[in-house]
Amino acid sequence: MTSRIEKLVDQMTLEEQVSLLSGEDFWSLPAISRLGIGKLRVTDGPNGARGGGSLIGGVKSAAFPVGIALGATWNVGLLEEIGVALAEEVKSKGAHVSLAPTVNLHRTVSNGRNFECYSEDPILTAKLAVGYIGGLQSQRVSATIKHFVGNESEIERTTISSEIDERALRELYLVPFEHAVKDAGTWGIMSSYNRLNGTYTSENQWLLDQVLRNEWRYDGIVMSDWFGSHATAPTVNAGLDLEMPGPARDRGEKLVAAVEAGEVSRDTVRIRVLNILRLMERTGALDDRSAFEEKAEDRAEHRALIRRAGAEGAVLLKNADDILPLVAQGTIAVIGPNARTAQIMGGGSAQLNPHYRVSPWDGLAAALGVERLRYAEGALNNRFEPAVTGSMAVDYFNNATLTGEPVFSERLNGGEVMWFYPPGGKVDLTGFSARLGATFTPEHSGAHNVGVYAAGYARVLVDGVVIADASAAHWQPGRTYFEEGCDEVVGLVEMTAGRSYEVVVEFVSKPARVLGISALHVGIGRPLGDEAIADAVAVARDAETAIVFVGRNGEWDTEGSDLTSIALPGRQDELIRAVAAANPRTIVVLQTGGPIEMPWLGEVAAVLEAWYPGQEAGNAIADVLTGAAGPGGRLPQTFPIKWADHPAQSQDREVYPGLDGKVRYEEGVFIGYRHYERHGIAPLFPFGFGLGYTSFALDDLEVDASGFEADGAVTVSVTVENTGKRPGSEVVQLYISDPEASVPRPGRELKAFEKVFLGPGEKLRITLPLDARAFAFYRVEAKHWLVEPGTFVVRVAQNAADEGLTAEISRQNRLMLPV
CATH class of the missing domain: 3.40.50.1700 (Glycoside hydrolase family 3 C-terminal domain)
Known part of the structure; x- marks a missing residue:
């Protein structure tokens, strides 16, 4: 029987089909009114629903804890609750899809985006993501788990190639995505900016087609990260359904031409469109005729x-x-x-x-x-000078020279602005300039730092004197505005408390490196010395x-x-x-x-x-x-x-x-x-560590390995007791070791966990099931998972460095598992 979405796709012209494979604007896909197809809308992000506004300002939203804070809860049920709540937040912004969760692993301690990710461990990350996605999608709001895959650092992030061997990919970096597909049934995945072993993930056929769709049987959509698609036929053929944001850059007329030239088959386009329509059907976007409205619902x-x-x-x-x-x-x-x-x-x-x-x-x-x-206060911890506050008058010019009459003028609040849309509909963001003016009255006398950084060229004048200069002659690529901006340029000026100073910022847009962002931050701050x-x-x-x-x-x-x-x-x-x-x-x-x-x-x-x-x-x-x-x-x-x-x-x-x-x-x-x-490096604090206001003891470890030889299944039971005088929680962590492995394997690997809440003196018997994958490693040459014969150590502990309670189990035969 032909489904509704199959009937719809077959009624479309090629141009209509292609229109659904790229965004119409920054946050939505086009509607096809002729066929009654509504508009699909998306919103960031992992710790809330921002809506369609800029990263600065916009409609107010609830700010939830960031990813690493949620990772620290080790509470799958809590993540599911948060997913349900975030679905309500997404709906309040008139959207159908949340661009979350972020599940890249903590490969280093210095990744600027570690805060957004759950953990260094794939199983902890995977289980939490499954809870989050389950809550979100139970309310017909799609998750978009990201960034697929190998985006564990932010340096040269839009072009760098992450060179990762397949075993590490299978055992670590792919695991959260695999669980999201197989256990949570995620409806959306976002490809990462980076290349994977030389090929952009947005056009990596091994990743998007072989692994994701053929091996894992994924039936959702894959969308690019914003401006993270770089080609027409290679992305469509590899498995990238949606190019974001819009309007189309490598799709649209280019994709129609690629189909007509035989570079992309009509069947492939049909499959991609069916994936989009399936998402729209799942989220209700297909029939959503409601007026678009973003609400600030403080629940x-x-x-x-x-x-x-x-x-x-x-x-x-x-x-x-x-x-x-x-x-x-x-x-x-x-x-x-x-x-x-x-x-x-x-x-x-x-x-x-x-x-x-x-x-x-x-x-x-x-x-x-x-x-x-x-x-x-004692000391400061700012990286940049605090943004100027208050109203700023802005004049815009459709040239790069700040000359002639302004084409548009407005007032902005504060010293930071990002231009995603043409101000007043009258400014060409591909080549404009702007003059911003404000008055600054210091509270203290003495030296003040004046700082500016920009995705564009900028300089700051105080009472007509250039203090901080990041204009074209001085601008250097830096680590601001997603690597589109320069590092902050800081100048020093003496100021007197209570006196008003005229602050003027001159901004000129510059050619985009990758993302096409124009942005500016100007700040004034007072250094703190020994007296603080x-x-x-x-x-x-x-x-x-x-x-x-x-x-x-x-x-x-x-x-x-x-x-x-x-x-x-x-x-x-x-x-x-x-x-x-x-x-x-x-x-x-x-x-x-x-x-x-x-x-x-x-x-x-x-x-x-x-x-x-x-x-x-x-x-x-x-x-x-x-x-x-x-x-x-x-x-x-x-x-x-x-x-x-x-x-x-x-x-x-x-x-x-x-x-x-x-x-x-x-x-x-x-x-x-x-x-x-x-x-043998002692950490300051080990993975899984944390104290409470009470104490817990683990006892009576029991391992049922009766099915281990047959199918690799094992059940582990342990008693948890609150031995203190206050109620509290404990995370029971189960690690597996394979000391006889034929390949180098970690000394212990987290494979299961459970968080329990107990009153003083209360005991609880918990059971942690393990399947064969918990004991297996990935064989790259043979393309399968392998549980080897030998003795394994099962360890139930309170953190990764805790000796805990241990038991040994053995098997005689090899067990090969498919991917």
Whole structure:
């Protein structure tokens, strides 16, 4: 029987079919009114639904915890709840597809996008992604799991070739996508920008056709990342259904011509269109005739979920003498650059305009009363000068010389702007210039930094004098605006408090490198000196307890820019040590998108990693600090003692960060905790580690291997007991070892886990099933998975470095499994 979508595709002209294989605009596909086909709309992103606006401003949205914070929860059920909530957010923006989740692995500790991804481990990542996708798609909103595949760094990200051997691909990097297809039935996948072993993933036939569609039997769509498609026939023939964004660049008339020339068959186009129509049918877009409207729906139930998830992802790394939770009385020094600034998300395409931001100061004031709190900033952690605030007048010119009469004028709010659409419909974004003007009145006298970075050429004048110059004569490619912008250029100017200064920014667009972005950021900031640390020390000395809120922010943890260090930016290490010397009851609260070095660890009483937990950040952090909620997180990524210990560290730049257009995954399957165990490198904190406000014990390990010889199936049972005096959660982690393997295998590999919540003295018997793949490795030459005969070690533990409880099981025969 012919299906509805088959009937529709056969009624279309070739031109109509081709129109559905590329976007109409930045966020939607065209409708075909003649056939009653509605418009499919998509929206970013992983920690919320931004809608169709710019990355800056736009309709407000709920900001959920970022990927690594969700990874730290180790809670599949929670991820499913969040998926359901995010589906409601997507619908509030009039969209049908969410461009999420992000499941690339933490190959390094310095990937600028680690914050957006769940974990260094493929199984943890896969299970969480399955929960997230299940929740999202249960509400008829499609997931778009990304980035397929090998996008583990942001350096030369749109062109670099990730050189990854097939075993590492099969055992690590493909695993989350495989589970998303086979277990969650994801409806969408996004190809990555990079090449995979020399071929762009958007036109990689082995990846998109052989593996994804033939082996995994995927029936959803594959869309390009934005501007991540580079050809016509090669992408269509390889399996890329949708080129984004629109209007068409390599499709449209070019694809019609390729069909007529015999480079792409009509049958192939038909298959691609059927995939699009199937997605539209699944999401209801096919029959969606509702007026397009984006709403800012601030839901109480989403506020509560975000707050709960933020606390559950917080990882307690140290708690000497049970200093946490905080005592009921006494003054608290609230110190640091992140104390009164709510760091709720990372940067790049995942960012959005939140309904609100709760800072740690706000959260503690609400929980404890502001009268108990004392504040000092102490140090800065900004990467760029703070964006100028207030209204800016802008004149636009349809030339690159800022001459003649403006074609359009408007007022913008703040010192950062990204131009995705022609202002007023009158500006040609392929070749324009703009003059922006504002007034700046400093609060303090003294030296001020004036900074500018741009995807385009720009310079900043203060009272008619050029202070920061990134114009054409000085512009150099940098690590801003998705690698389309320059690094920040900073100049110094003396200012007097209370006096008004005229700030003028001259901007000229430039030819696109890849993405075609025009953008600008202008900021003015005042450096902090020794007196700021001295003030913090004084405040700490007079308080019963000092809490130092430090870390990074979305300027550092951002798409398009890897970190050059995992040391805390600025003078934050110095601040922590000075405060700890003044007050032995010093607690450090970290907000980062990944590991940092902690040279002061032995000098402080407690350390809490809070990540970027969304718009309820301060409330979630306060809940954990006060004991209203337990710290429910476990590390989803190993924290090394120093940067040089991490898996991709090498004297060979081709291994990392890349050289001559290649980044070679030399470490193979030994990333994350596998690397540290193999080389005998002690981490600062191991994968899976986290403390709580109670204690847990594992006992009575039982392994049922009665079916192991036949089909490789094993069932593992263990008793978990809360041996402390407070309710809390524990993550039971199951690792497998194959010490007799014929190929190098990790000393232990996570294969199953379960999070349990128990009251004081409560016990629970849990069962963890394992299939044959849990014991197998991939044989590249034979193209199958193999479980070898021999003895395997089953380990149930509380983290990757924990000896835990172990048992051995054996098998006599080889077991070959298909891909």
